[in-house]
Amino acid sequence: MTSKKEDVKIILVMGKSGSGKQPRIDCLAEEFGFMQVSTGNLFRACIGLFNSVDFKGELKSAWDDSKNDFKPDTDLLKIVEEHAANKDVLSSAATNKETLILGMKAKYFVEAGLFCPDSITNGIFANAFETYFSAPLETCGSKRRGLILDGFPRTLPQGQFLDDLLKKHNLKIDFILEVDLDDDTIIKRTTDRRICPKCQAVFHLMFKPPRDEKFCTECGTEVKQRADDASEALLRNRLKEYTDKVAPTLAKYKADGIPVATVTGNLPDMKPETIRNSVMGAVDKLF
Ligand SMILES: [Zn+2]
Numbered sequence: 314m315t316s317k318k319e320d321v322k323i324i325l326v327m328g329k330s331g332s333g334k335q336p337r338i339d340c341l342a343e344e345f346g347f348m349q350v351s352t353g354n355l356f357r358a359c360i361g362l363f364n365s366v367d368f369k370g371e372l373k374s375a376w377d378d379s380k381n382d383f384k385p386d387t388d389l390l391k392i393v394e395e396h397a398a399n400k401d402v403l404s405s406a407a408t409n410k411e412t413l414i415l416g417m418k419a420k421y422f423v424e425a426g427l428f429c430p431d432s433i434t435n436g437i438f439a440n441a442f443e444t445y446f447s448a449p450l451e452t453c454g455s456k457r458r459g460l461i462l463d464g465f466p467r468t469l470p471q472g473q474f475l476d477d478l479l480k481k482h483n484l485k486i487d488f489i490l491e492v493d494l495d496d497d498t499i500i501k502r503t504t505d506r507r508i509c510p511k512c513q514a515v516f517h518l519m520f521k522p523p524r525d526e527k528f529c530t531e532c533g534t535e536v537k538q539r540a541d542d543a544s545e546a547l548l549r550n551r552l553k554e555y556t557d558k559v560a561p562t563l564a565k566y567k568a569d570g571i572p573v574a575t576v577t578g579n580l581p582d583m584k585p586e587t588i589r590n591s592v593m594g595a596v597d598k599l600f
Contacts, residue, residue: 318600321345321487322459323479325466327563328492329555331499331506331548332578335515337492338461340585340592346456348445352464355437356419356429363393363416366403370396372421383421389414411440435474438465446482472562486571488599490592491563494578496552503548507536520583572599 324341328334338349374392377384384392390410397403403413415437422429442460450458466472479485505518509529516523516536523529523536541547567573574595580587 316487316600318597323484323486324459324461325486325489325566326461326463326492327489327559328578329494329496329499329559330551331503332492332494333502333583334463334492336583336585336588337490337576337592338463340589341461341490341596342455344589344593344596345459345461347459347461348453348455349461349463350438350441350445350465352434352438352467355441359412359416359437360420360423361416362402362408362413363420365399366393366413367398368393368396368417369398372417372424375417375421383418386411386414389417393417409440409444415440431468431470431474434465434467435471438471438475439478442478466562468558469562469565472565486566488572488574488596489563489566490596491573491575492578493575496549498579499552500545500548503542504538504545506538506542508539509534509536574599 324345324347326334326338326341341347342349370392375383375389383389390413393413394403402408415433418433419429419437422433445453445460446458462475466475475486502517502519507516507518507523508514509516509523509532511534512529512532514529514531515521516529518526524533527535529536541551563573574592576591576595580591
């Protein structure tokens with residue numbers, strides 16, 4: 314059932330990496346006054362918090378080989394406390410211990426070169442979700458309480474986890490914005506992407522060029538191409554992962570009757586007005 318536009322609280326944005334999700338997310342964030350939650354950013358934040366304690370121990374001590382799982386969180390916290398060079402972070406009331414331990418677990422997989430299992434991704438998402446929905450609205454950084462989810466859920470089990478979590482809060486996915494773009498166009502575009510190594514601002518040689526095609530417009534640093542963006546094999550791999558894992562999740566949501574607004578990632582230009590007309594034109598049809 315389609316709800317009223319004023320009642321919307323949860324929006325999912327789905328699309329392949331490089332399809333141009335972020336400008337559409339910016340538009341929805343402005344239109345609805347919601348905060349964006351990206352699993353990529355959540356991972357970086359959790360791992361960043363863990364890094365800030367300057368852990369001098371062995372990450373593999375977090376793992377219990379006999380159970381093929383992590384040791385209990387209370388044990389992990391003890392391990393961190395014992396081997397943290399920066400005790401100030403640990404003793405600060407502002408430090409969320411759950412986030413810290415999730416960061417430790419995520420880093421364990423990253424360092425081992427392994428894919429993070431759904432259980433960790435779900436845990437990291439749930440932690441951010443619960444924090445947001447339990448905090449007073451004034452501290453949430455958004456005008457209305459609602460979220461735009463980006464990069465979660467990817468897999469079917471993550472989708473099931475999200476459904477259960479939302480149900481617990483008496484929420485549901487109100488609609489999905491799907492950004493659609495073919496693989497060849499994505500590859501052409503992604504190789505034109507540049508990033509500022511200092512402030513992480515993202516540029517595009519065609520749509521959002523750096524100053525003199527070379528320098529960050531925010532801080533003046535020379536922009537670089539990310540190694541992942543330069544390799545066509547890696548990009549093809551990333552796109553295949555979308556087809557294998559994310560596309561079935563989107564198909565299931567469509568089958569479940571969740572409203573989906575599909576927009577093209579291929580607009581004649583990327584002016585805010587053009588994006589807005591495309592996104593809100595499609596979204597308004599749902600209500
Ligand atoms: Zn910069």
